[in-house]
Amino acid sequence: DTEVTQTPKHLVMGMTNKKSLKCEQHMGHRAMYWYKQKAKKPPELMFVYSYEKLSINESVPSRFSPECPNSSLLNLHLHALQPEDSALYLCASSQASGAVDTQYFGPGTRLTVL
Amino acid sequence: ELKVEQNPLFLSMQEGKNYTIYCNYSTTSDRLYWYRQDPGKSLESLFVLLSNGAVKQEGRLMASLDTKARLSTLHITAAVHDLSATYFCAVDPGRGSSGDKLTFGTGTRLAVRP
Numbered sequence: 001d002t003e004v005t006q007t008p009k010h011l012v013m014g015m016t017n018k019k020s021l022k023c024e025q026h027m028g029h030r031a032m033y034w035y036k037q038k039a040k041k042p043p044e045l046m047f048v049y050s051y052e053k054l055s056i057n058e059s060v061p062s063r064f065s066p067e068c069p070n071s072s073l074l075n076l077h078l079h080a081l082q083p084e085d086s087a088l089y090l091c092a093s094s095q096a097s098g099a100v101d102t103q104y105f106g107p108g109t110r111l112t113v114l
Numbered sequence: 115e116l117k118v119e120q121n122p123l124f125l126s127m128q129e130g131k132n133y134t135i136y137c138n139y140s141t142t143s144d145r146l147y148w149y150r151q152d153p154g155k156s157l158e159s160l161f162v163l164l165s166n167g168a169v170k171q172e173g174r175l176m177a178s179l180d181t182k183a184r185l186s187t188l189h190i191t192a193a194v195h196d197l198s199a200t201y202f203c204a205v206d207p208g209r210g211s212s213g214d215k216l217t218f219g220t221g222t223r224l225a226v227r228p
């Protein structure tokens with residue numbers, strides 16, 4: 001099983017809403033990532049969890065709050081977002097083997113903030 | 115700060131032709147990844163290149179790495195329409211352990227026309 005799943009696929013929310021994005025993998029990977037991708041741009045790293053501890057936080061606004069309940073799950077809690085936060089949110093996971101740490105990406109959640 | 119640049123940003127090529135995409139990066143790294151992204155879809159891992167002079171081939175795509183020049187290339191041979199996608203290189207300047215940060219290149223949007 002080399003799959004990373006994300007729910008929901010699409011999300012439309014108002015600026016006062018609270019919602020969560022979910023990501024799951026069953027590959028035994030111990031690192032999980034959240035990326036934000038705007039149209040025609042590369043993915044931008046937001047957060048990295050390594051062995052369930054937040055290891056990289058790329059100075060993302062506090063309206064985004066990550067959570068890693070266990071080694072298979074990763075959540076991104078959203079609150080009071082702005083229209084410019086509309087983007088594709090990608091989850092990835094990896095497990096280093098030798099010098100290789102290939103990240104495997106989920107299908108993404110397309111978020112629209114009204 | 116690590117910078118990763120690709121050129122060209124957009125490439126329109128005829129079926130059957132050959133072309134090369136270039137990926138330049140600004141800091142020492144022995145690990146470079148190539149990903150493919152179809153429109154509205156997630157990222158698919160293509161290659162991982164681990165050392166100077168590394169070459170990997172899959173079908174009509176061949177990737178190489180020159181760590182001294184800080185340059186990777188993705189060569190397309192006899193292009194077909196199915197190769198139309200956006201291609202990203204990504205550099206890992208870390209130690210290859212789980213949770214290393216990847217920095218993505220600007221992306222090259224490839225369109226193969228009949």
